[in-house]
Amino acid sequence: MLPHSDLSATTRQESAPKPSKIPCHVAIIMDGNGRWAEKQGLPRLAGHRVGMDRIHRVLEILAEKGVAFVTLFAFSTENWNRPPGEVEGILELLEEALRSKIQTLHDKNVKVVHLGKVDKLAPSLRRAVAHAQKLTQNNTGITLNVAFDYGGRDEILEAVRRIIREQIPAEAVDEKLFSSHLFTNQCPDPDLVIRTGGELRISNFLLWQSAYSEYYHTSTLWPDLDEAELERALESYSNRQRRFGNIAPKA
Protein backbone atom coordinates (compact mmCIF):
# COMPACT_ATOMS: atom_id res chain seq x y z
CA MET A 1 0.00 0.00 0.00
CA LEU A 2 1.37 3.41 -0.90
CA PRO A 3 1.47 6.37 1.50
CA HIS A 4 -1.49 8.73 1.70
CA SER A 5 0.05 11.40 -0.48
CA ASP A 6 0.11 9.09 -3.52
CA LEU A 7 -3.60 9.52 -4.11
CA SER A 8 -3.48 13.23 -3.39
CA ALA A 9 -2.80 15.25 -6.52
CA THR A 10 -2.46 18.40 -4.42
CA THR A 11 0.18 16.98 -2.09
CA ARG A 12 2.05 15.31 -4.93
CA GLN A 13 2.26 18.49 -6.99
CA GLU A 14 3.83 20.31 -4.04
CA SER A 15 6.68 17.79 -3.79
CA ALA A 16 7.44 17.00 -7.44
CA PRO A 17 7.29 19.03 -10.66
CA LYS A 18 4.47 17.87 -12.93
CA PRO A 19 5.80 16.08 -16.02
CA SER A 20 4.71 17.72 -19.25
CA LYS A 21 1.84 16.28 -21.30
CA ILE A 22 0.30 14.25 -18.54
CA PRO A 23 -3.47 14.19 -19.13
CA CYS A 24 -5.42 16.09 -16.51
CA HIS A 25 -8.46 13.80 -16.90
CA VAL A 26 -8.27 10.13 -17.89
CA ALA A 27 -11.52 8.28 -18.55
CA ILE A 28 -11.53 4.48 -18.84
CA ILE A 29 -14.01 2.05 -20.37
CA MET A 30 -13.24 -0.95 -18.18
CA ASP A 31 -14.17 -3.70 -20.63
CA GLY A 32 -13.31 -7.39 -20.78
CA ASN A 33 -14.23 -8.77 -17.35
CA GLY A 34 -16.54 -11.45 -18.78
CA ARG A 35 -14.01 -12.69 -21.34
CA TRP A 36 -11.28 -12.70 -18.70
CA ALA A 37 -13.41 -14.98 -16.51
CA GLU A 38 -14.37 -17.25 -19.42
CA LYS A 39 -10.68 -17.66 -20.31
CA GLN A 40 -10.01 -18.89 -16.77
CA GLY A 41 -13.05 -21.19 -16.83
CA LEU A 42 -14.76 -19.05 -14.19
CA PRO A 43 -18.26 -17.54 -14.03
CA ARG A 44 -18.49 -14.01 -15.48
CA LEU A 45 -19.07 -12.53 -12.03
CA ALA A 46 -15.62 -13.71 -10.96
CA GLY A 47 -14.27 -11.46 -13.72
CA HIS A 48 -16.28 -8.53 -12.42
CA ARG A 49 -14.92 -9.14 -8.92
CA VAL A 50 -11.29 -9.21 -10.07
CA GLY A 51 -12.03 -6.18 -12.27
CA MET A 52 -13.35 -4.26 -9.28
CA ASP A 53 -10.22 -5.13 -7.31
CA ARG A 54 -8.04 -3.71 -10.10
CA ILE A 55 -9.45 -0.21 -9.64
CA HIS A 56 -7.44 0.80 -6.58
CA ARG A 57 -4.05 0.09 -8.13
CA VAL A 58 -4.96 1.83 -11.39
CA LEU A 59 -6.04 4.88 -9.40
CA GLU A 60 -2.79 4.86 -7.42
CA ILE A 61 -0.71 4.70 -10.60
CA LEU A 62 -2.61 7.52 -12.29
CA ALA A 63 -2.40 9.68 -9.16
CA GLU A 64 1.36 9.08 -8.97
CA LYS A 65 1.66 10.28 -12.57
CA GLY A 66 -0.12 13.52 -11.73
CA VAL A 67 -3.54 12.84 -13.25
CA ALA A 68 -6.13 14.95 -11.40
CA PHE A 69 -9.42 13.36 -12.55
CA VAL A 70 -10.16 9.72 -13.31
CA THR A 71 -13.51 8.55 -14.66
CA LEU A 72 -14.32 4.84 -14.68
CA PHE A 73 -17.19 3.38 -16.68
CA ALA A 74 -18.56 0.62 -14.46
CA PHE A 75 -22.14 -0.02 -15.66
CA SER A 76 -23.93 1.46 -18.65
CA THR A 77 -27.60 2.23 -19.20
CA GLU A 78 -27.52 -0.62 -21.74
CA ASN A 79 -25.99 -3.09 -19.29
CA TRP A 80 -29.47 -3.46 -17.69
CA ASN A 81 -30.21 -5.69 -20.71
CA ARG A 82 -27.87 -8.38 -19.40
CA PRO A 83 -29.23 -11.44 -17.56
CA PRO A 84 -30.68 -10.36 -14.18
CA GLY A 85 -28.18 -12.43 -12.20
CA GLU A 86 -25.23 -10.63 -13.79
CA VAL A 87 -26.83 -7.19 -13.35
CA GLU A 88 -27.56 -7.89 -9.70
CA GLY A 89 -24.07 -9.30 -9.16
CA ILE A 90 -22.31 -6.27 -10.70
CA LEU A 91 -24.39 -3.81 -8.70
CA GLU A 92 -23.76 -5.76 -5.48
CA LEU A 93 -20.03 -5.72 -6.18
CA LEU A 94 -20.20 -1.96 -6.74
CA GLU A 95 -21.98 -1.43 -3.45
CA GLU A 96 -19.56 -3.70 -1.62
CA ALA A 97 -16.57 -1.87 -3.13
CA LEU A 98 -18.04 1.55 -2.29
CA ARG A 99 -18.66 0.51 1.31
CA SER A 100 -15.39 -1.29 1.94
CA LYS A 101 -13.06 1.17 0.16
CA ILE A 102 -14.60 4.54 0.94
CA GLN A 103 -12.78 5.17 4.23
CA THR A 104 -9.39 4.34 2.65
CA LEU A 105 -10.17 6.62 -0.29
CA HIS A 106 -11.23 9.38 2.09
CA ASP A 107 -8.04 8.95 4.15
CA LYS A 108 -6.11 9.39 0.91
CA ASN A 109 -7.91 12.66 0.14
CA VAL A 110 -9.77 11.21 -2.89
CA LYS A 111 -13.01 12.90 -3.93
CA VAL A 112 -15.56 10.32 -5.10
CA VAL A 113 -18.33 11.40 -7.48
CA HIS A 114 -21.05 9.23 -9.02
CA LEU A 115 -21.96 9.89 -12.67
CA GLY A 116 -25.37 8.61 -13.66
CA LYS A 117 -28.87 8.34 -12.33
CA VAL A 118 -29.79 6.73 -9.03
CA ASP A 119 -33.54 6.15 -9.36
CA LYS A 120 -33.21 2.56 -10.65
CA LEU A 121 -30.60 1.58 -8.08
CA ALA A 122 -31.42 -0.41 -4.92
CA PRO A 123 -31.97 1.85 -1.89
CA SER A 124 -28.88 0.42 -0.13
CA LEU A 125 -26.67 1.24 -3.15
CA ARG A 126 -28.20 4.73 -3.29
CA ARG A 127 -27.31 5.21 0.36
CA ALA A 128 -23.73 4.00 -0.26
CA VAL A 129 -23.41 6.50 -3.15
CA ALA A 130 -24.78 9.37 -1.05
CA HIS A 131 -22.47 8.50 1.85
CA ALA A 132 -19.38 8.24 -0.39
CA GLN A 133 -20.06 11.59 -2.04
CA LYS A 134 -20.87 13.40 1.20
CA LEU A 135 -17.87 12.01 3.06
CA THR A 136 -15.37 12.96 0.35
CA GLN A 137 -16.94 16.13 -1.08
CA ASN A 138 -14.34 18.52 0.35
CA ASN A 139 -11.30 16.37 -0.45
CA THR A 140 -8.65 18.06 -2.55
CA GLY A 141 -6.72 15.11 -4.00
CA ILE A 142 -7.55 13.16 -7.14
CA THR A 143 -11.23 13.06 -8.18
CA LEU A 144 -12.62 9.60 -8.90
CA ASN A 145 -15.78 9.70 -11.00
CA VAL A 146 -17.53 6.34 -11.04
CA ALA A 147 -20.03 6.09 -13.87
CA PHE A 148 -22.81 3.58 -13.28
CA ASP A 149 -26.29 3.53 -14.61
CA TYR A 150 -24.55 6.02 -16.86
CA GLY A 151 -25.19 6.59 -20.55
CA GLY A 152 -24.03 9.55 -22.60
CA ARG A 153 -27.39 9.94 -24.34
CA ASP A 154 -29.28 9.64 -21.08
CA GLU A 155 -27.01 12.31 -19.55
CA ILE A 156 -27.65 14.67 -22.47
CA LEU A 157 -31.42 14.17 -22.22
CA GLU A 158 -31.25 14.72 -18.47
CA ALA A 159 -29.37 18.01 -19.05
CA VAL A 160 -32.03 19.12 -21.55
CA ARG A 161 -34.76 18.33 -19.03
CA ARG A 162 -32.98 20.31 -16.29
CA ILE A 163 -32.48 23.30 -18.57
CA ILE A 164 -36.17 23.27 -19.50
CA ARG A 165 -37.24 22.88 -15.88
CA GLU A 166 -35.07 25.88 -14.92
CA GLN A 167 -36.83 27.87 -17.67
CA ILE A 168 -33.53 29.01 -19.12
CA PRO A 169 -34.12 31.10 -22.28
CA ALA A 170 -32.97 29.48 -25.53
CA GLU A 171 -30.48 32.28 -26.26
CA ALA A 172 -28.71 31.60 -22.96
CA VAL A 173 -28.00 27.95 -23.85
CA ASP A 174 -24.38 27.75 -24.94
CA GLU A 175 -21.72 25.03 -24.54
CA LYS A 176 -20.66 26.29 -21.11
CA LEU A 177 -24.19 26.34 -19.76
CA PHE A 178 -24.99 22.95 -21.28
CA SER A 179 -21.81 21.40 -19.80
CA SER A 180 -22.74 22.77 -16.40
CA HIS A 181 -25.96 20.69 -16.52
CA LEU A 182 -24.16 17.40 -17.18
CA PHE A 183 -23.22 14.90 -14.44
CA THR A 184 -19.58 15.93 -15.05
CA ASN A 185 -20.23 19.60 -14.25
CA GLN A 186 -17.42 19.72 -11.72
CA CYS A 187 -14.66 18.38 -13.95
CA PRO A 188 -12.89 19.22 -17.21
CA ASP A 189 -13.45 17.18 -20.38
CA PRO A 190 -11.38 13.99 -20.57
CA ASP A 191 -8.02 14.44 -22.28
CA LEU A 192 -7.53 10.72 -22.74
CA VAL A 193 -10.11 7.95 -23.08
CA ILE A 194 -8.75 4.43 -22.64
CA ARG A 195 -10.75 1.36 -23.64
CA THR A 196 -9.58 -2.08 -22.58
CA GLY A 197 -10.93 -5.33 -24.02
CA GLY A 198 -10.20 -4.67 -27.70
CA GLU A 199 -13.47 -3.16 -28.93
CA LEU A 200 -13.18 -0.07 -31.13
CA ARG A 201 -16.31 1.72 -30.04
CA ILE A 202 -17.49 4.31 -27.55
CA SER A 203 -20.54 2.40 -26.20
CA ASN A 204 -22.40 5.54 -25.08
CA PHE A 205 -19.60 6.87 -22.86
CA LEU A 206 -19.08 10.63 -22.30
CA LEU A 207 -20.49 11.49 -25.73
CA TRP A 208 -20.52 15.25 -25.21
CA GLN A 209 -17.35 15.50 -23.11
CA SER A 210 -15.11 13.41 -25.39
CA ALA A 211 -15.56 15.65 -28.44
CA TYR A 212 -11.81 16.32 -28.52
CA SER A 213 -10.46 13.53 -26.34
CA GLU A 214 -7.55 11.40 -27.46
CA TYR A 215 -8.33 7.68 -27.65
CA TYR A 216 -6.23 4.72 -26.63
CA HIS A 217 -7.44 1.19 -27.27
CA THR A 218 -5.85 -1.99 -26.01
CA SER A 219 -6.82 -5.64 -26.37
CA THR A 220 -5.72 -6.19 -22.76
CA LEU A 221 -8.74 -7.25 -20.73
CA TRP A 222 -9.55 -4.92 -17.82
CA PRO A 223 -8.57 -7.39 -15.03
CA ASP A 224 -5.14 -7.74 -16.70
CA LEU A 225 -4.45 -4.01 -17.04
CA ASP A 226 -1.08 -3.29 -15.46
CA GLU A 227 1.33 -0.43 -14.98
CA ALA A 228 3.19 -1.19 -18.24
CA GLU A 229 -0.02 -0.90 -20.28
CA LEU A 230 -0.97 2.32 -18.50
CA GLU A 231 2.53 3.66 -19.24
CA ARG A 232 1.97 2.84 -22.93
CA ALA A 233 -1.34 4.71 -22.89
CA LEU A 234 0.24 7.78 -21.29
CA GLU A 235 3.23 7.59 -23.62
CA SER A 236 0.90 7.41 -26.61
CA TYR A 237 -1.00 10.43 -25.28
CA SER A 238 2.17 12.45 -24.79
CA ASN A 239 3.05 11.95 -28.46
CA ARG A 240 -0.29 13.21 -29.79
CA GLN A 241 -0.70 16.60 -31.40
CA ARG A 242 -3.97 18.09 -30.23
CA ARG A 243 -5.13 20.67 -32.73
CA PHE A 244 -8.77 21.24 -31.76
CA GLY A 245 -9.60 22.01 -35.36
CA ASN A 246 -6.74 24.45 -35.74
CA ILE A 247 -3.65 23.80 -37.86
CA ALA A 248 -0.98 24.02 -35.18
CA PRO A 249 -0.98 22.04 -31.94
CA LYS A 250 -2.19 23.92 -28.89
CA ALA A 251 0.69 24.52 -26.47
Ligand code: IPE
Ligand atom coordinates in the same frame (compact mmCIF):
# COMPACT_ATOMS: atom_id res chain seq x y z
C1 IPE B 1 -17.06 -4.77 -18.60
O1 IPE B 1 -16.82 -6.10 -18.82
C2 IPE B 1 -17.90 -4.52 -17.38
C3 IPE B 1 -19.30 -4.16 -17.67
C4 IPE B 1 -19.76 -3.88 -18.84
C5 IPE B 1 -20.20 -4.12 -16.56
P1 IPE B 1 -17.82 -7.01 -19.67
O2 IPE B 1 -18.75 -7.69 -18.74
O3 IPE B 1 -18.46 -6.23 -20.75
O4 IPE B 1 -16.79 -8.05 -20.26
P2 IPE B 1 -16.84 -8.68 -21.73
O5 IPE B 1 -16.82 -7.56 -22.71
O6 IPE B 1 -18.09 -9.50 -21.80
O7 IPE B 1 -15.60 -9.51 -21.77
Ligand code: IPE
Ligand atom coordinates in the same frame (compact mmCIF):
# COMPACT_ATOMS: atom_id res chain seq x y z
C1 IPE C 1 -19.09 -0.76 -22.02
O1 IPE C 1 -18.86 -2.12 -22.14
C2 IPE C 1 -19.69 -0.44 -20.69
C3 IPE C 1 -18.80 -0.60 -19.55
C4 IPE C 1 -17.53 -0.93 -19.57
C5 IPE C 1 -19.40 -0.33 -18.27
P1 IPE C 1 -19.92 -3.10 -22.83
O2 IPE C 1 -19.33 -4.46 -22.78
O3 IPE C 1 -21.25 -2.91 -22.21
O4 IPE C 1 -19.97 -2.54 -24.30
P2 IPE C 1 -20.46 -3.23 -25.65
O5 IPE C 1 -21.79 -3.86 -25.38
O6 IPE C 1 -19.43 -4.26 -26.02
O7 IPE C 1 -20.51 -2.12 -26.64
Ligand code: MG
Ligand atom coordinates in the same frame (compact mmCIF):
# COMPACT_ATOMS: atom_id res chain seq x y z
MG1 MG D 1 -17.94 -5.86 -22.70
